[in-house]
Amino acid sequence: xxxxxxxxxxxxxxxxxxxxxxxxxxxxxxxxxxxxxxxxxxxxxxxxxxxxxxxxxxxxxxxxxxxxxxxxxxxxxxxxxxxxxxxxxxxxxxxxxxxxxxxxxxxxxxxxxxxxxxxxxxxxxxxxxxxxxxxxxxxxxxxxxxxxxxxxxxxxxxxxxxxxxxxxxxxxxxxxxxxxxxxxxxxxxxxxxxxxxxxxxxxxxxxxxxxxxxxxxxx
Amino acid sequence: xxxxxxxxxxxxxxxxxxxxxxxxxxxxxxxxxxxxxxxxxxxxxxxxxxxxxxxxxxxxxxxxxxxxxxxxxxxxxxxxxxxxxxxxxxxxxxxxxxxxxxxxxxxxxxxxxxxxxxxxxxxxxxxxxxxxxxxxxxxxxxxxxxxxxxxxxxxxxxxxxxxxxxxxxxxxxxxxxxxxxxxxxxxxxxxxxxxxxxxxxxxxxxxxxxxxxxxxxxxxxxxxxxxxxxxxxxxxxxxxxxxxxxxxxxxxxxxxxxxxxxxxxxxxxxxxxxxxxxxxxxxxxxxxxxxxxxxxxxxxxxxxxxxxxxxxxxxxxxxxxxxxxxxxxxxxxxxxxxxxxxxxxxxxxxxxxxxxxxxxxxxxxxxxxxxxxxxxxxxxxxxxxxxxxxxxxxxxxxxxxxxxxxx
Numbered sequence: 001x002x003x004x005x006x007x008x009x010x011x012x013x014x015x016x017x018x019x020x021x022x023x024x025x026x027x028x029x030x031x032x033x034x035x036x037x038x039x040x041x042x043x044x045x046x047x048x049x050x051x052x053x054x055x056x057x058x059x060x061x062x063x064x065x066x067x068x069x070x071x072x073x074x075x076x077x078x079x080x081x082x083x084x085x086x087x088x089x090x091x092x093x094x095x096x097x098x099x100x101x102x103x104x105x106x107x108x109x110x111x112x113x114x115x116x117x118x119x120x121x122x123x124x125x126x127x128x129x130x131x132x133x134x135x136x137x138x139x140x141x142x143x144x145x146x147x148x149x150x151x152x153x154x155x156x157x158x159x160x161x162x163x164x165x166x167x168x169x170x171x172x173x174x175x176x177x178x179x180x181x182x183x184x185x186x187x188x189x190x191x192x193x194x195x196x197x198x199x200x201x202x203x204x205x206x207x208x209x210x211x212x213x214x215x216x217x218x219x
Numbered sequence: 220x221x222x223x224x225x226x227x228x229x230x231x232x233x234x235x236x237x238x239x240x241x242x243x244x245x246x247x248x249x250x251x252x253x254x255x256x257x258x259x260x261x262x263x264x265x266x267x268x269x270x271x272x273x274x275x276x277x278x279x280x281x282x283x284x285x286x287x288x289x290x291x292x293x294x295x296x297x298x299x300x301x302x303x304x305x306x307x308x309x310x311x312x313x314x315x316x317x318x319x320x321x322x323x324x325x326x327x328x329x330x331x332x333x334x335x336x337x338x339x340x341x342x343x344x345x346x347x348x349x350x351x352x353x354x355x356x357x358x359x360x361x362x363x364x365x366x367x368x369x370x371x372x373x374x375x376x377x378x379x380x381x382x383x384x385x386x387x388x389x390x391x392x393x394x395x396x397x398x399x400x401x402x403x404x405x406x407x408x409x410x411x412x413x414x415x416x417x418x419x420x421x422x423x424x425x426x427x428x429x430x431x432x433x434x435x436x437x438x439x440x441x442x443x444x445x446x447x448x449x450x451x452x453x454x455x456x457x458x459x460x461x462x463x464x465x466x467x468x469x470x471x472x473x474x475x476x477x478x479x480x481x482x483x484x485x486x487x488x489x490x491x492x493x494x495x496x497x498x499x500x501x502x503x504x505x506x507x508x509x510x511x512x513x514x515x516x517x518x519x520x521x522x523x524x525x526x527x528x529x530x531x532x533x534x535x536x537x538x539x540x541x542x543x544x545x546x547x548x549x550x551x552x553x554x555x556x557x558x559x560x561x562x563x564x565x566x567x568x569x570x571x572x573x574x575x576x577x578x579x580x581x582x583x584x585x586x587x588x589x590x591x592x593x594x595x596x597x598x599x600x601x602x603x604x605x606x607x608x609x610x611x612x613x614x615x616x617x618x619x620x621x622x623x624x625x626x
Contacts, residue, residue: 015458019464057452088455109459110476116463126438132552145522145558162221171519172565178607 007125008047008194010040010072011055011086016109020053028120041075049081051122053116056098057089070101074086075176084123095134097143100202105129107163128198132168142204144168157206159197166193240293245327246303277395289458298371306369309361312388316354316392346525352405355391355414362387366421382417391415437604447486455479482504497533497562498555504537512544514551531596532615536564538588539611543568547609562618579597589613 005028009017012035021030032047035039036122037058044052055067073083083103087095088110095106104123107116108131119129130138139145142157144164159167167177176194182188239257241249251269255262274277292299365383369375395411456480465471498520510586538551543551547570554565587604589611593600597614 012452016460018457019460023463088451088459109456110462112463132517132519132554136521136554136579139521139556145556154545168554168556171521171556171568172554172610173517173550 004029005051005120006031006049007041007051007053007120008034008043009053009083010034010043010058011053012036012058020113020116020135021092023116023204024120025114025117028117028124034190037071040072044076044079044081048079051120052081052083053086053120053123054083054084054098054103056094068102069098073098073101073103082123082126084119084129096137096201099198102173102202104198106134123159128194130167130170130194130197132171132173135167138198138201139167139171156200159200163193163197165189171192234504238293239290241287241290241299243293243295243297243299245299245301247301247601248287249299249306250283250290250294253290253293256288298373301371301376306361306365309357309364310383313354313357313361313387313390316350316357317349317394323442325596327367334464335349335354348407351410352622355410356414358391359414359417362418363421367424378606381561386419388415391418407464450482450486452565454482471512473513476515477506477510497530497536497557497564500533501536501540501553501555501564504540505551508540508544512546512548516551517542517555518553520555531592532562532598534598535589535592535613537567538592539547539613542585542589542612543570543609546570546573564613565610566613567610572604572606582617 001141004026007024007030009020009030011017011020011034014035017033021033024030031049032043040052040054040058052072052177054069054072058069061205069085070099081097083102085095085098086109087098087106088108099106104126105119105128107119111119121151122129125178127145129181138159140149142159144167147162150159163202165183166179169182174182176187176190183190236259237256240253241250242256243249245252248553254260255265258265269279269283282614337602343615360386365375365387367379369381370377391411392413394409395415397410398408425458458475461475462472462479465475494517496516504517505518507517508514540551540553543566547568549569551569552565552567554563554567556563590602593613593615596615598613600614601612603610
């Protein structure tokens with residue numbers, strides 16, 4: 001199976017790892033598992049997977065805080081591996097931290113195996129995975145709700161009008177395909193917009209984002 | 220059948236005595252009133268008894284104190300309220316005593332000699348010491364009473380306590396100065412000085428209470444966050460696992476989801492105000508719908524809306540959510556966007572869709588509860604339905620709202 005996607009699951013709950021492993025569809029090949037930050041870094045270095053499914057809360061991070069998700073991404077820094085954050089919490093600040101550390105998207109642990117597999121494929125192809133909730137948070141944090149619009153496309157602290165439209169539709173529960181037909185653009189263009197938003201989310205120094213990101217709270 | 224019941228008529232059980240508790244609306248401590256209630260006697264009779272016994276070598280006083288210490292307050296929340304101005308009575312007694320003592324101070328023999336020295340006519344030495352001790356004791360008890368007891372009394376409060384304490388401290392300082400200028404044995408100065416220290420001890424008690432209260436709060440907070448962390452790591456994860464193993468719309472997943480939501484609310488929103496805005500209200504309603512219908516509803520909100528949960532918009536949104544849950548099922552997305560210019564609510568399902576015009580006119584659901592309702596409040600409602608699902612878009616323009624930027 002040369003075109004199957006090689007995945008490492010990092011989560012401190014073995015039940016969850018085995019459950020997820022059983023649920024993922026055939027196109028995803030789980031090549032490794034890890035339960036804490038040091039072993040995750042080691043496994044990723046050893047197997048060089050395409051995608052890492054990464055729990056936001058992990059033990060063994062520096063400082064002993066349960067925010068080890070970022071530590072794994074930082075620890076395996078020069079790598080082509082892409083990270084997809086998994087979280088039980090819907091709290092945006094939890095997720096934004098990991099995304100700013102470099103994760104390509106976020107999915108809740110309540111998602112079904114099919115959803116996770118789809119998300120893994122998307123991330124493996126370099127796209128970003130945005131849940132409706134994350135899209136809502138992005139609209140909020142970038143001031144889109146208050147009517148702030150970027151005048152130039154590469155402005156980091158605001159979203160362009162098109163990006164806002166895409167984010168709004170995602171927040172309304174539209175899949176990329178539906179967003180594309182709604183806006184009369186191709187799926188590829190939608191993916192480009194979403195990736196652009198992800199980049200802004202990672203690089204922007206907007207006050208709201210940095211506040212979320214710097215609030216290293218346990219819960 | 221025995222005839223004995225006929226011979227001895229059933230005795231009426233005596234009405235149960237009221238519990239021996241102290242009355243919260245009391246004269247001094249509620250002891251006499253409580254005792255009178257318990258014994259079924261008049262209050263003044265009990266008081267007279269205490270007074271009469273007190274005349275017999277102070278027995279009544281001891282009995283009173285004993286009853287006081289061992290009788291609990293009657294159950295209730297209100298802080299006890301005392302009619303007698305105990306602190307002032309003690310203060311005035313001390314003042315009178317002060318005025319009596321000071322002019323005579325130099326006359327007392329104790330002024331010249333230590334208390335343990337033998338005095339041939341030492342009657343006045345003992346009297347002097349007794350008066351001095353009583354004076355200081357009265358002042359100290361007045362100050363302590365005001366600070367420890369009256370402070371919590373709604374009728375008196377902290378200001379009263381402060382006044383009493385200032386007067387008591389003033390009197391004791393006056394006594395101290397008066398004793399200093401007299402040629403008396405310096406050992407006696409210890410008495411008012413100790414009194415002064417005792418008065419300030421009540422402040423120490425307050426500090427101590429605050430400190431221990433603070434500690435208890437902190438420990439509770441720590442325990443709570445420890446427990447939250449534990450629950451987060453174990454129970455929430457398990458509930459998430461159940462949901463993705465059981466399939467989104469199965470009974471087990473729905474129960475797990477409901478439990479997860481409740482646990483989450485308990486863990487994280489414990490101290491959030493119960494003030495219900497539109498997003499919170501719709502989220503709660505979504506939770507209720509998930510229990511009744513095989514649906515999964517995700518409510519996303521952006522911007523901070525001050526739109527009230529009781530408004531027409533909320534009612535229309537709920538109706539649309541109910542329709543989606545009832546007719547479409549599966550995944551339902553609700554998106555609320557509150558901006559300065561208005562509020563938008565989108566409710567989207569992935570059901571088979573329906574034709575609005577084909578719905579018979581007598582069905583009130585969509586036409587009246589959603590479209591008509593929104594129109595009456597000056598908003599608008601658009602329903603778009605095709606084979607891929609239905610989306611209801613509710614909009615109110617020009618509501619006074621607050622966005623994240625202003626907050």
